[in-house]
Amino acid sequence: MAQISLPENSKIRKGKYFKDKTGSKNLRKVNIYRWDPSTGDNPRLDTYEVDMDNCPSKILDVLNKIKNEIDPTIAYRRSCAHGVCGSCAMNMGGKNGLACTKPHSEIEGDIDVYPLPHLKVKKDLIGDLDGLYKQYKSIEPWLKSNSKSKKTEIFQSKEDRKKLDGAYECIMCACCSTSCPSYWWNGDKYLGPAVLLQAYRWIVDSRDEERQARLKKVADELKLYRCHTILNCTSACPKGLNPAKAIAEIKKMLATTSL
Amino acid sequence: MENKEPLSPHIQIYRWHISSLVSISHRITGIINIIAITIICFWASLLLLGANNYEVINIFLVSFFGKFIILALTWSFLFQVLSETRHLIMDLGYGFELQTTRVTGLMVIFGSIVLTIIFYLLGKNFI
Numbered sequence: 561m562a563q564i565s566l567p568e569n570s571k572i573r574k575g576k577y578f579k580d581k582t583g584s585k586n587l588r589k590v591n592i593y594r595w596d597p598s599t600g601d602n603p604r605l606d607t608y609e610v611d612m613d614n615c616p617s618k619i620l621d622v623l624n625k626i627k628n629e630i631d632p633t634i635a636y637r638r639s640c641a642h643g644v645c646g647s648c649a650m651n652m653g654g655k656n657g658l659a660c661t662k663p664h665s666e667i668e669g670d671i672d673v674y675p676l677p678h679l680k681v682k683k684d685l686i687g688d689l690d691g692l693y694k695q696y697k698s699i700e701p702w703l704k705s706n707s708k709s710k711k712t713e714i715f716q717s718k719e720d721r722k723k724l725d726g727a728y729e730c731i732m733c734a735c736c737s738t739s740c741p742s743y744w745w746n747g748d749k750y751l752g753p754a755v756l757l758q759a760y761r762w763i764v765d766s767r768d769e770e771r772q773a774r775l776k777k778v779a780d781e782l783k784l785y786r787c788h789t790i791l792n793c794t795s796a797c798p799k800g801l802n803p804a805k806a807i808a809e810i811k812k813m814l815a816t817t818s819l
Numbered sequence: 820m821e822n823k824e825p826l827s828p829h830i831q832i833y834r835w836h837i838s839s840l841v842s843i844s845h846r847i848t849g850i851i852n853i854i855a856i857t858i859i860c861f862w863a864s865l866l867l868l869g870a871n872n873y874e875v876i877n878i879f880l881v882s883f884f885g886k887f888i889i890l891a892l893t894w895s896f897l898f899q900v901l902s903e904t905r906h907l908i909m910d911l912g913y914g915f916e917l918q919t920t921r922v923t924g925l926m927v928i929f930g931s932i933v934l935t936i937i938f939y940l941l942g943k944n945f946i
Contacts, residue, residue, distance in 0.1 A: 570825035595825055603825050651827075654834030677829035687827055741839070744829045789909050791838035791920050805915035812912050 562745035575604030578630050584611035589670040590622055592634065595681050603681065606631070612664075619652050620659035622671065623685075636685040643798060646733030649676055650685050656735040656796040676738035678747065689734055695751050696732065699759045699777070704770040720766035727761035727806060729799050730754065736793035736803050742786040750786035751778065753793035753803030760806035763813070776819050778810060785811070837924035844928075845902040848895040855892050893938050898931040 566572075575594055580587050587609045595603040608626050615625050620638055627634050638648040641660045648659040651674040653667035664671055679687030705714065737743050737752035751759065756778065763774050778784045784807070793803040865872040879885045905923050908914050914923055 564830060566828060566831065567826055569823055570828070572828065593827070597824070651832060654832055672832070674832050675827040677827055677833055679827050680824040681827050682824065688824065739833065741830065788842060789838075789906060790842040791915075791917075792833070792836075794915065794917055794920070795836055795838070802915055805912070808909060808912050808915065811910065 569602060571602055573602050573604045575606035578606065578608045580609035580611060582611045582614075584613050586612045588612050588664070590626065591670055591672045592623075592626070592685070593674040593681075594634070594684050596633075597683055606634075607670075615664075617663050617665065618660055619662045619664050619667075619671070619673065620648055622664055623659060623673070634685075635683045644731065646731035649733040649735045649738075649798075650674065651677055651738075656739045658733060658735070658798040661798055676734055678738060678744040687738070691747060692734055692737055692752065692754065695755045696758060699751070699755055699762070699774070701758050701762060703762075703765065704768055706769050714767045716766050723764045723766070724761060726801055727757055727764070730757055730761070730801055731799060732758075733798065735796045735798055739792040739796035740787075741790055741792065742788060746782060746786050749782035751783045753787070753807065756784065756787070756810065757801065757803040757806045760810050763810065772819060775810070775814060775817065779814050779819065784814075787811075836921075837928075838920045841902055841905070841924045841927050844898060845906075848898045848902075851892070851895050852899055855895070890935065890939060894931055894935040897934045897938070898927065901927045901930050901934075 572593070590608045590610050591605050592608065593603060594606050595601075608630055610622055610625060610630075615621055620641060623634070623636055623638075627636075636648065636650070636659070638660065639645045640647070643658050643661040646658065649656065650659055651672075652659065652662055653672060656676060659673075673685065675681055675685045675687040676689075679689065682688055707714070732754060734754055736757075737747075737754040740753055742750055743752040759774065759778050762768055763771055768774070787804070787807045789804055789808070791804050794801075794805070797803065862876055865876070880889065905914070905927055908923075914920060
């Protein structure tokens, strides 16, 4: 059953306040979720005053600025800084996205930065995605072909290739899955939008020969049908993909084919 | 490790948008409708027991509170009908573009309110 409130050890306390030292006139308050595994304390919300006159446009730039100039203890994942790797997925201004592609000008008022929702926190803004990766593995995201003629290419027409558009671009940043209330309440069983989009990607691949088996595998009350088209996933996707539609397509395929 | 890893905040911090609002309202109105239908069925069967029961129900229905409840239920039923229609269309694979979901969501919210007003006026013989 869904637990709406946070467990006792996860309740967020008021944290430290880092006053601006640059004397800038153009300040913004940035509230960041902090949790240090080396202490027994609850998570806290630290507030930083950031000089926006000397800060580039994205949330990741704000975080880098804080880490470099104000508080080096803050932990977050980042790598490419160009929306390709998916490392810096987090919750900013109440919505999931990539810190490196999200402009801070899109957020009104104080900038609130939290880790991706409903995950076990490793440290500060770093959530534990092991469960999601295990689910990803469970759908066997690789080409399965039993064809004996391995010496030639497996031909795929342009039309068939087109079916993969909107599915193959996924960078597995987990913005969608962790935005989904169904995934919050049933994340241990429901596969969630990210993994289902990938399941769809292999189901519609014309070169794959295990289509039926793949469909059978996801045809499950909990794995698939926990999607209630809340559409948080589609609105969260930083790559502009549509996991909700992919899930609907899988449901449609299951309703129209006999397994 | 002394402290178990905390759970990051979820519904406490996630911003609502039209589709999630329509979705949660669909569930809430669904539960209300089931309860309402059950009560209405009980009332209907009470009528078999005589005129007294009719009187009691009638007094309730013409009271201000009774009227409010009827109007609220009218909205709740209409919301359910519109939202379910939206879901049926989605089940066919249409209307998943972000902008479309916003528009259809707003149509459900405002449509149910407008229809409730029309039903009220119809009941009052105004139109």
